Amino acid sequence: MPRSLELVVTAVATRLIAVDAATATGVSQQVLAELVTYFGVDSSFLRHHDHTIHATRLIAEWPPRPAGAQPDPPALIHFADADPVYALAENLQEPVVLRPETGGHAGTTVACVPLPSGEVTTGMLGFVMAGDRQWSSEELHALAAIATLFAQVQARVYAEDRLRFLAEHDDLTGLHNRRALMAHLDARLQPDQPGPVSALFFDLDRLKAINDYLGHSAGDRFIQVLAERLAQAAGPSMIARLGGDEFLVVPASPTDVDAAEELAERLQHALSKKVPIDGEMVTRTVSIGVAVGVPGRDSTSDLLRHADQAVLTAKNSGGNQVILYSDAISLESEFRNDIELHLQNVIETGALFLRYLPEVDMRTGKVLATEALVRWQHPTRGLLAPDSFIGVAESINLAGELGRWVMRTACGEFARWRANGVGLDAVLRVNVSPVQLVADGFAESVATIVAEFGLPPGSVCLEITESIVVQDIEVTRVTLAKLHDAGVQVAIDDFGTGYSVLSLLKSLPVDALKIDKSFVRDLGADPGDLAIVRAIIALAEAFDLQLVAEGVETGTAAATLLRHGCHRAQGFLLSRPIPSDQMEALLRRGTIPVDFAEP
Incomplete structure (x- = not known):
């Protein structure tokens, strides 16, 4: 290769060696301008191929088109629709010269030089001259070397673009990140x-x-x-x-x-x-x-x-x-985040404690059972009921730990009362969250705690909501059977609130139904509630199940329940939730006064 051509290739290499994605087009145009001058041709262009869409795309040209003018040929040319020059370029491996009589454009000579990347042609460098121009083999060798330099720039820009794409896009979906x-x-x-x-x-x-x-x-x-x-x-x-x-x-x-x-x-x-x-x-x-x-x-x-x-x-x-x-959602979220933050170490800090809600035979006032209710003394929000934090506990996988604490604490206090000769005929009821019930080893854990405190069969009853039964019936069926074998009773809490288990009652080891307080609160005033309560009473009788009414707060509700055959109840009319020592004293006394004559 003549010395002058070597200097041209060296000069191009010097210009292209430092370009990046941001400067590649501008520098490429400057190089094309210098090559047009050196080789004495009319124009030059650089195109990159997109083999995924079988097309070639204009990257730079000299001289440039006037502002607003459309490129001719077009900026994007599909090979299937291309004229011979661009159709040839798709898989061109060696430089080729097309003269007016062999395919040049409208009486022009076109030197086409492929941009190589292994065996793939990634683009084309072109030089156009009106009329016939002879290209020497040395010139074509120099153009091939220059095309290789442009191919290296192309690969570098592609790599930068790919890194930029990966930095801003999700690799699984191609969406933005x-x-x-x-x-x-x-x-x-x-x-x-x-x-x-x-x-x-x-x-x-x-x-x-x-x-x-x-x-x-x-x-x-x-x-x-x-x-x-x-x-x-x-x-x-x-x-x-x-x-x-x-x-x-x-x-x-x-x-x-x-x-x-x-x-x-x-x-x-x-x-x-x-x-x-x-x-x-x-x-x-x-x-x-x-x-x-x-x-x-x-x-x-x-x-x-x-x-x-x-x-x-x-x-x-x-x-x-x-x-x-909405602003209401913001307040709720703030509350939830506060709960989650402080719930992490609530057991270690001793902020949890239990209250007990007596269950009474409204005919005699006898205390039949007590329901253990967990409470949390929050450091800034005061006393919280379980509805405020159990859902959060479930979402952060703390429900099992909290549930075990409630179970152990309630069984321990119940065992202490019994050791003092109190509540020997009473039943301890403990609420169970959905997450607990379907967890591996739950029934075995309950059986171990009951045995640890020496509580007799039938003295402990777990309360599960109606929705749990319906959501995962197969797991529930196996768990309830294990609890039954361990002598632990099961009650369906909040019964009648919208999840039908009627078809399952005959096949599940259930001992009691608890009528949801929403149907009890307005008894005597809402005929619709009375119809639902009467249906639940009939259902309990048909399956020989205990029946407990929750949320008894008025004498009218109590009297209505008694008149229709529901005797067991709990609610503020009978007693509010009370501490352990007061519950022990109530069990020792054995009864509370009852007089629920309708007004």
Whole structure:
């Protein structure tokens, strides 16, 4: 290769060696300009091939087109529709010169030089000259060396672009990731930007069931399909996968609350359609939280926190819902976070204690049983009932630990009363959360505690809600059978609140039904409640089950229950929850005064 050509190749190498993705196009154009001058041709171009779509794309050219002018040939040319020059370029391996009589453009000579990457042609370097131009083998060798340098730049830019893509996108779905989402929202929420800006937080309900049943690869494929559907249905939007089964959609244009809610409902419907996975037709419901931010007022963290709080409310309400953020949700979330923070070490600090609610025969006033109720003395919020913290305990896997503490503490105090000769005929009732009941080894744990304190068969009764029985009947059936074999009674609490177990009662080892207080509170005033209570009384008689009415607070309710055959009850009319020593004294006394004549 002549010395002058070597110097040209060296000069090009010097210019291209330091370029990156940001400077590659500009420097490439400058190099093309110098090559056009050196080789005395009319123009030059650099194109990169996209073999996934079988097309070639213009990267740089010299001289450049006037501002606003369309490139000719077009910026993107599909090989299937290309003229001979570009059709040849798809898999070109060696430089070739097309003259006017052999395929050049309208009386021009075109030198086509491939950009090599192994055996793949990744682009083309072209030089165009009107009329006929002779290219020497030395010139073509120099152009081949220059094309190799351009190919190295192309590979470097591709690698940078790929790293940038991976830094801003989720590798499973190709959607944006949290980092890209945060940057997008930061820009959208600047004071000078149009608003409002809405955020739709998507959380799939119970994806774990798919992973457990079909495997994690099936779960990943399911997420990929949902991501594709979300991208197709959302319209112009920033869509990000936040991890696992969580997605966030930010519409590109300003969107108010009503429009955001409408979009959420439409996307929820699109995601509810079944997906074929490994021969199975799979579907999951989705919970969506919607929040709206105002540029200049709300920050990115504010908007995401509000959307997260809304979707958490949707999940805690049973899932498959669209929930709009509100101030009430914020207060609830703040309360929940406070509970979760302080609940972690609540047993070690001794902040838990028990109260006991007597169960009475309303005909005689005899104390028949007592229900252990856990209470928490919160450091800042005061005395809390279990409804305030058991749900949180379940969500952070503390329900089992709390349940064991309640069981051991109640059985220990009950055993102490019995050792003092008190409550020998009474029954201790202890509430059980759904998480406890379906946990491995639960029945064995209960049996061990009962045996540890020497409590006789039939003296301890576990109360489970009607919903537990329906949700996982097979596990429940096995667990209840084990409890029955261990001499532990079972009562269905809150009976009649909407989950039918009528068909299961005859096959489950259940000892008692407890009528939910919502049907008892207004007895004597609401004929509908009376009809439900009478039906439950008849059901208990038919299956020979004990029957207890909860929430007896008025003489009218008590008298109505007695008249229709329900004798056992608990509620504030009879007694409020009392400490252990007072419960022991009440059991020693044996009765409370009763006189429930109807007014």
